[in-house]
Each structure stands twice: as C-alpha cells, then as structure tokens.
Amino acid sequence: xxxxxxxxxPEMFKGVxxxxxxxxxxxxKLCKFEYxxxxxxxxxxxxxxxxxxxxxxxxxxxxxxxxxAAVESAKxxxxxxxxxxxTPKGQTWTQSLxxxxxNSQKDYIIICPHYEGYDERILALVDHQISVGKFILTGGEIxxxxxxxxxxxxxxxxxxxxxxxEIESFSDGDNYEYPQYTRPEExxxxxVPEILLSGNHGAIASWRAANAPTRxxxx
Numbered sequence: 001x002x003x004x005x006x007x008x009x010p011e012m013f014k015g016v017x018x019x020x021x022x023x024x025x026x027x028x029k030l031c032k033f034e035y036x037x038x039x040x041x042x043x044x045x046x047x048x049x050x051x052x053x054x055x056x057x058x059x060x061x062x063x064x065x066x067x068x069a070a071v072e073s074a075k076x077x078x079x080x081x082x083x084x085x086x087t088p089k090g091q092t093w094t095q096s097l098x099x100x101x102x103n104s105q106k107d108y109i110i111i112c113p114h115y116e117g118y119d120e121r122i123l124a125l126v127d128h129q130i131s132v133g134k135f136i137l138t139g140g141e142i143x144x145x146x147x148x149x150x151x152x153x154x155x156x157x158x159x160x161x162x163x164x165x166e167i168e169s170f171s172d173g174d175n176y177e178y179p180q181y182t183r184p185e186e187x188x189x190x191x192v193p194e195i196l197l198s199g200n201h202g203a204i205a206s207w208r209a210a211n212a213p214t215r216x217x218x219x
Contacts, residue, residue: 001032001105001106001107002031002107002108003033003034003107003109003110004074005034005035005112006036006067006110006111007112007139008038008039008112009112009139009141010035010036013033013144013145017148021149021153021158021159022148022149024158025153025155025158030155030157038062041067041070042066043063043066051063057116060115061115061116061117061118061119062113064121067111071083071109071111074109075109080106080107082106082108082109083109083110083111083128084108084126084127084129084147085110085111085126085130085140086113086130086131086132086140088131088134089129089131091128091130092131092133093130093150095150098147098151101147102154110144110147112139112143113139131143132147178208178209178212179211181193181196193207
C-alpha cells in the first residue's frame, strides 16, 4: 500500500512515519510513504501557492493550479490511487473506515490543506473528504498522520498478534475495550482484580464483557 502526502510541510511527517509500527510496516515492505512539497508546484519565481479569496474575507486560500499539478504528478506513478482531502467538512473518521481503507489494498494520495482553506475547485480531483473531528487545526498534516497511522496498523502483519486489533475500542462499532492490567499484582494499594489471576478463562471473559465501558470516560 502506497501513500503519497501532499503538503507544504512534508518534513513534519518523518518523525511520526519513521517510528514505531509505521517504521515496522515500511521495513516489512507492507507500505511505502512518499512526500510531495506543494511549493514545488507553486507559480512564478516566488512559487506562490495561495491567494486572497474572491468576495473578500480574512486569510489566504490555496490556489487550484498547484494542487492539480501535484496530484497529477502523483497520478503518473499511481494512476489508480484514491485522492483524500483532509477537511473539517469531510466524513468523520472512524475505526470502521480505517478497516475499509486497510483492507482495500489501494494506494492513497492525501492532500493536506493549510492557511484559511482551499479553492473549492480542487474537489474535482477528490475521491474522499475526511475529517478527524469537529475542531480546527492549523493544517491537514496532523489529521493525515492520524488516519494513516490508524490504517497502517491494521494491515495484516504490522501489529503481530492475530487478535491485537480485534479487542480494541471501536473494533466492533461503538464498543470500548475492557480494563487491562499487568505486573505488579499490587501497586500502592491498588490491586489487580482477583478474577484475572484465576486462570478461569470463561469467568475472565465474562468479567471483561461486564466491565467494558459503555460510554467514554468523562473529565
């Protein structure tokens, strides 16, 4: 599975994508990351990529020409890749979508907008619009890291254990993962539940089902 990231700040991705499970996935040749600096397709001697919005308003919008050129460049290498736009207006990302993307075996070109937004005409290129929540970030880079991480870790062979991803929160819709413990059995008066030390797998399964949260923790 190949991911092409289009960003004004591609250097942001190396520390995340070259660490932990994402590094492992690359070492196992289960995925590959490529980066396109949008500035390379900027216009004129100053490599301009943005401009003021028609109709007035604060901020700057990414121009349509550099984004089209960057996507078309990526499509030369991956003609069947799906184009994903990170945008607050998109479909909210879920574990179910992460599974779909991981199982698709498709390549993805991910556009990371910046500044105030983008010229709406870039949507002619886009297959999927994705949001990571009802909040605004400076750019699309961190959301892109989030969805890529959630996809790659579900590629068979990345996590290792066959059931590693099956018991997690949201692995079956809106479920939450049951509480888990490891050594020591007691720490500062806090003890591991006795049932987990019993070796009775049926009773442990029942305890886990009964103690799995039904709603997120509140502050």
